[in-house]
Amino acid sequence: MNILHIDTSAKKPEQSNSRMLGKLFLQQLNNQGITPDIDYLDLTKDIQPHLTAEFVKATYTNEQDRTDEMKATLKHSDAMCKRVMNAQMIVCGLPMYNWTIPATFKTFLDTIIRTGITYDLLPDGTTKGKLTDKHVIFITTRGADLRSGAFQHMDAMTPVLKACCNFLGITNAYFVDAQPLQFTNQQEREQALIRAKQELTALADSLSKLY
Numbered sequence: 001m002n003i004l005h006i007d008t009s010a011k012k013p014e015q016s017n018s019r020m021l022g023k024l025f026l027q028q029l030n031n032q033g034i035t036p037d038i039d040y041l042d043l044t045k046d047i048q049p050h051l052t053a054e055f056v057k058a059t060y061t062n063e064q065d066r067t068d069e070m071k072a073t074l075k076h077s078d079a080m081c082k083r084v085m086n087a088q089m090i091v092c093g094l095p096m097y098n099w100t101i102p103a104t105f106k107t108f109l110d111t112i113i114r115t116g117i118t119y120d121l122l123p124d125g126t127t128k129g130k131l132t133d134k135h136v137i138f139i140t141t142r143g144a145d146l147r148s149g150a151f152q153h154m155d156a157m158t159p160v161l162k163a164c165c166n167f168l169g170i171t172n173a174y175f176v177d178a179q180p181l182q183f184t185n186q187q188e189r190e191q192a193l194i195r196a197k198q199e200l201t202a203l204a205d206s207l208s209k210l211y
Protein backbone atom coordinates (compact mmCIF):
# COMPACT_ATOMS: atom_id res chain seq x y z
CA MET A 1 0.00 0.00 0.00
CA ASN A 2 1.26 3.50 -0.86
CA ILE A 3 0.76 6.53 1.33
CA LEU A 4 1.53 10.06 0.24
CA HIS A 5 2.39 11.88 3.46
CA ILE A 6 2.38 15.68 3.22
CA ASP A 7 3.62 18.15 5.84
CA THR A 8 3.21 21.90 5.68
CA SER A 9 4.01 23.32 9.11
CA ALA A 10 6.51 26.18 8.88
CA LYS A 11 7.67 25.54 12.45
CA LYS A 12 10.80 23.64 13.36
CA PRO A 13 9.78 19.99 12.83
CA GLU A 14 10.31 19.02 16.48
CA GLN A 15 7.96 21.84 17.58
CA SER A 16 5.14 21.13 15.15
CA ASN A 17 1.94 19.51 16.38
CA SER A 18 0.63 18.67 12.90
CA ARG A 19 3.89 16.90 12.06
CA MET A 20 3.78 15.03 15.36
CA LEU A 21 0.16 13.96 14.83
CA GLY A 22 0.86 12.82 11.25
CA LYS A 23 3.71 10.64 12.47
CA LEU A 24 1.54 9.27 15.23
CA PHE A 25 -1.18 8.30 12.74
CA LEU A 26 1.34 6.42 10.58
CA GLN A 27 2.70 4.73 13.69
CA GLN A 28 -0.84 3.68 14.63
CA LEU A 29 -1.28 2.13 11.18
CA ASN A 30 1.99 0.24 11.76
CA ASN A 31 0.66 -0.96 15.09
CA GLN A 32 -2.36 -2.34 13.22
CA GLY A 33 -0.06 -4.37 10.95
CA ILE A 34 -0.01 -1.96 7.99
CA THR A 35 3.49 -1.43 6.59
CA PRO A 36 2.97 1.05 3.75
CA ASP A 37 5.46 2.53 1.30
CA ILE A 38 5.61 6.17 2.33
CA ASP A 39 6.12 8.88 -0.26
CA TYR A 40 7.00 11.89 1.89
CA LEU A 41 6.45 15.45 0.70
CA ASP A 42 7.48 18.40 2.86
CA LEU A 43 5.89 21.39 1.15
CA THR A 44 8.03 23.84 3.15
CA LYS A 45 11.10 22.41 1.41
CA ASP A 46 9.58 21.21 -1.86
CA ILE A 47 7.72 24.45 -2.57
CA GLN A 48 5.39 24.21 -5.54
CA PRO A 49 5.50 26.97 -8.15
CA HIS A 50 2.69 29.49 -8.49
CA LEU A 51 0.52 29.33 -11.59
CA THR A 52 1.88 31.14 -14.65
CA ALA A 53 0.39 32.17 -18.01
CA GLU A 54 2.43 29.40 -19.67
CA PHE A 55 1.07 26.79 -17.26
CA VAL A 56 -2.54 27.88 -17.77
CA LYS A 57 -2.15 27.80 -21.57
CA ALA A 58 -0.46 24.39 -21.49
CA THR A 59 -2.87 22.73 -19.09
CA TYR A 60 -5.93 23.81 -21.11
CA THR A 61 -4.43 22.69 -24.43
CA ASN A 62 -5.44 19.17 -25.46
CA GLU A 63 -2.66 16.68 -24.74
CA GLN A 64 -2.15 15.77 -28.42
CA ASP A 65 -1.81 19.46 -29.38
CA ARG A 66 0.81 20.42 -26.78
CA THR A 67 4.14 21.72 -27.99
CA ASP A 68 7.42 20.49 -26.48
CA GLU A 69 7.60 23.75 -24.57
CA MET A 70 4.11 23.18 -23.10
CA LYS A 71 5.05 19.63 -22.15
CA ALA A 72 8.15 20.95 -20.39
CA THR A 73 6.02 23.52 -18.54
CA LEU A 74 3.73 20.75 -17.26
CA LYS A 75 6.49 18.28 -16.40
CA HIS A 76 6.66 19.11 -12.70
CA SER A 77 2.88 19.06 -12.33
CA ASP A 78 2.68 15.75 -14.24
CA ALA A 79 5.16 14.21 -11.81
CA MET A 80 3.30 15.55 -8.77
CA CYS A 81 -0.03 14.25 -10.12
CA LYS A 82 1.60 10.85 -10.59
CA ARG A 83 2.57 10.82 -6.91
CA VAL A 84 -1.01 11.64 -5.96
CA MET A 85 -2.52 9.02 -8.29
CA ASN A 86 -0.05 6.37 -7.03
CA ALA A 87 -1.24 6.74 -3.45
CA GLN A 88 -4.07 4.76 -1.93
CA MET A 89 -4.01 7.04 1.10
CA ILE A 90 -3.01 10.69 1.44
CA VAL A 91 -2.18 12.06 4.89
CA CYS A 92 -1.97 15.86 5.13
CA GLY A 93 -0.71 17.77 8.17
CA LEU A 94 -2.17 21.27 7.92
CA PRO A 95 -1.80 24.09 10.44
CA MET A 96 -4.34 26.87 10.07
CA TYR A 97 -2.63 30.04 8.86
CA ASN A 98 -4.70 33.22 8.81
CA TRP A 99 -7.95 31.24 8.92
CA THR A 100 -7.22 28.96 6.00
CA ILE A 101 -4.83 26.36 4.57
CA PRO A 102 -1.08 27.09 4.31
CA ALA A 103 -0.24 28.86 1.03
CA THR A 104 2.18 26.02 0.25
CA PHE A 105 -0.75 23.60 0.26
CA LYS A 106 -2.75 25.89 -2.03
CA THR A 107 0.07 25.89 -4.60
CA PHE A 108 0.18 22.10 -4.23
CA LEU A 109 -3.56 21.95 -5.01
CA ASP A 110 -3.03 24.23 -8.01
CA THR A 111 -0.29 21.85 -9.15
CA ILE A 112 -2.31 18.64 -8.89
CA ILE A 113 -5.81 19.69 -9.96
CA ARG A 114 -5.38 18.82 -13.63
CA THR A 115 -7.88 18.12 -16.40
CA GLY A 116 -7.47 14.60 -17.76
CA ILE A 117 -5.30 13.47 -14.84
CA THR A 118 -6.98 14.11 -11.49
CA TYR A 119 -10.37 15.05 -12.94
CA ASP A 120 -12.09 14.64 -16.29
CA LEU A 121 -13.95 17.31 -18.21
CA LEU A 122 -16.97 15.56 -19.71
CA PRO A 123 -18.53 16.36 -23.11
CA ASP A 124 -21.56 17.97 -21.45
CA GLY A 125 -19.30 20.44 -19.64
CA THR A 126 -19.51 18.81 -16.23
CA THR A 127 -16.50 17.38 -14.41
CA LYS A 128 -15.74 14.07 -12.74
CA GLY A 129 -13.07 13.71 -10.07
CA LYS A 130 -10.71 10.75 -10.41
CA LEU A 131 -9.52 10.33 -6.81
CA THR A 132 -12.51 8.19 -5.90
CA ASP A 133 -10.47 5.24 -4.63
CA LYS A 134 -8.39 7.20 -2.10
CA HIS A 135 -8.64 7.74 1.62
CA VAL A 136 -7.57 11.27 2.46
CA ILE A 137 -6.84 12.26 6.04
CA PHE A 138 -6.60 15.95 6.92
CA ILE A 139 -4.91 16.49 10.27
CA THR A 140 -5.47 20.16 11.01
CA THR A 141 -4.08 22.19 13.89
CA ARG A 142 -5.39 25.56 15.07
CA GLY A 143 -4.32 28.08 17.64
CA ALA A 144 -7.91 29.03 18.46
CA ASP A 145 -10.93 26.82 19.07
CA LEU A 146 -13.25 27.09 16.08
CA ARG A 147 -15.63 24.35 17.16
CA SER A 148 -17.91 26.98 18.70
CA GLY A 149 -17.81 30.53 19.97
CA ALA A 150 -16.56 33.80 18.53
CA PHE A 151 -14.21 32.33 15.92
CA GLN A 152 -16.47 29.57 14.56
CA HIS A 153 -17.52 31.49 11.45
CA MET A 154 -13.86 32.24 10.62
CA ASP A 155 -13.05 28.69 9.43
CA ALA A 156 -12.01 29.18 5.81
CA MET A 157 -9.99 25.97 5.94
CA THR A 158 -12.55 23.17 6.10
CA PRO A 159 -14.77 24.61 3.32
CA VAL A 160 -11.90 24.89 0.82
CA LEU A 161 -10.69 21.37 1.60
CA LYS A 162 -14.22 19.97 1.24
CA ALA A 163 -14.73 21.83 -2.04
CA CYS A 164 -11.51 20.37 -3.45
CA CYS A 165 -12.45 16.87 -2.25
CA ASN A 166 -15.82 17.22 -3.88
CA PHE A 167 -14.26 18.36 -7.16
CA LEU A 168 -11.63 15.61 -7.16
CA GLY A 169 -14.11 12.85 -6.33
CA ILE A 170 -12.70 12.18 -2.87
CA THR A 171 -15.60 10.68 -0.98
CA ASN A 172 -13.45 9.16 1.75
CA ALA A 173 -12.11 12.30 3.43
CA TYR A 174 -11.48 12.38 7.18
CA PHE A 175 -10.87 15.46 9.29
CA VAL A 176 -9.07 15.34 12.63
CA ASP A 177 -8.97 18.90 13.95
CA ALA A 178 -6.68 19.56 16.90
CA GLN A 179 -7.81 22.78 18.57
CA PRO A 180 -7.17 24.98 20.51
CA LEU A 181 -3.41 24.56 20.52
CA GLN A 182 -2.13 28.08 21.03
CA PHE A 183 -4.48 30.84 22.14
CA THR A 184 -5.59 29.19 25.37
CA ASN A 185 -4.27 27.68 28.60
CA GLN A 186 -2.01 24.64 28.94
CA GLN A 187 -4.80 22.34 30.14
CA GLU A 188 -6.99 23.02 27.10
CA ARG A 189 -4.03 22.51 24.77
CA GLU A 190 -3.30 19.16 26.35
CA GLN A 191 -6.96 18.14 26.13
CA ALA A 192 -7.03 19.12 22.44
CA LEU A 193 -4.03 16.89 21.73
CA ILE A 194 -5.53 14.00 23.69
CA ARG A 195 -8.76 14.28 21.66
CA ALA A 196 -6.85 14.39 18.36
CA LYS A 197 -4.69 11.41 19.29
CA GLN A 198 -7.77 9.39 20.27
CA GLU A 199 -9.48 10.25 16.97
CA LEU A 200 -6.36 9.30 14.99
CA THR A 201 -6.01 6.01 16.83
CA ALA A 202 -9.65 5.14 16.13
CA LEU A 203 -9.26 6.16 12.48
CA ALA A 204 -6.09 4.08 12.03
CA ASP A 205 -7.91 1.16 13.61
CA SER A 206 -10.90 1.38 11.25
CA LEU A 207 -8.92 2.16 8.07
CA SER A 208 -6.38 -0.61 8.69
CA LYS A 209 -9.20 -3.15 8.33
CA LEU A 210 -9.68 -2.02 4.73
CA TYR A 211 -6.09 -2.73 3.62
Ligand SMILES: Cc1cc2nc3c(=O)[nH]c(=O)nc-3n(C[C@H](O)[C@H](O)[C@H](O)COP(=O)(O)O)c2cc1C
Nearest residue numbers: 009016017018095096097098099141142143144181
Ligand atom coordinates in the same frame (compact mmCIF):
# COMPACT_ATOMS: atom_id res chain seq x y z
C1 LIG B 1 1.49 32.72 10.60
C2 LIG B 1 0.50 32.03 11.48
C3 LIG B 1 -0.85 32.28 11.33
C4 LIG B 1 -1.77 31.64 12.14
N1 LIG B 1 -3.10 31.89 11.95
C5 LIG B 1 -4.01 31.25 12.72
C6 LIG B 1 -5.40 31.47 12.53
O1 LIG B 1 -5.83 32.21 11.67
N2 LIG B 1 -6.28 30.81 13.35
C7 LIG B 1 -5.85 29.96 14.32
O2 LIG B 1 -6.67 29.37 15.00
N3 LIG B 1 -4.53 29.72 14.50
C8 LIG B 1 -3.60 30.35 13.74
N4 LIG B 1 -2.26 30.09 13.92
C9 LIG B 1 -1.85 29.14 14.97
C10 LIG B 1 -1.51 27.77 14.38
O3 LIG B 1 -2.53 27.29 13.54
C11 LIG B 1 -1.30 26.77 15.53
O4 LIG B 1 -0.26 27.22 16.35
C12 LIG B 1 -1.00 25.37 15.01
O5 LIG B 1 -0.97 24.51 16.11
C13 LIG B 1 0.32 25.29 14.29
O6 LIG B 1 0.52 23.96 13.86
P1 LIG B 1 1.96 23.32 13.90
O7 LIG B 1 2.30 23.14 15.36
O8 LIG B 1 1.85 22.05 13.19
O9 LIG B 1 2.91 24.28 13.24
C14 LIG B 1 -1.32 30.74 13.14
C15 LIG B 1 0.05 30.49 13.27
C16 LIG B 1 0.96 31.11 12.46
C17 LIG B 1 2.43 30.82 12.63
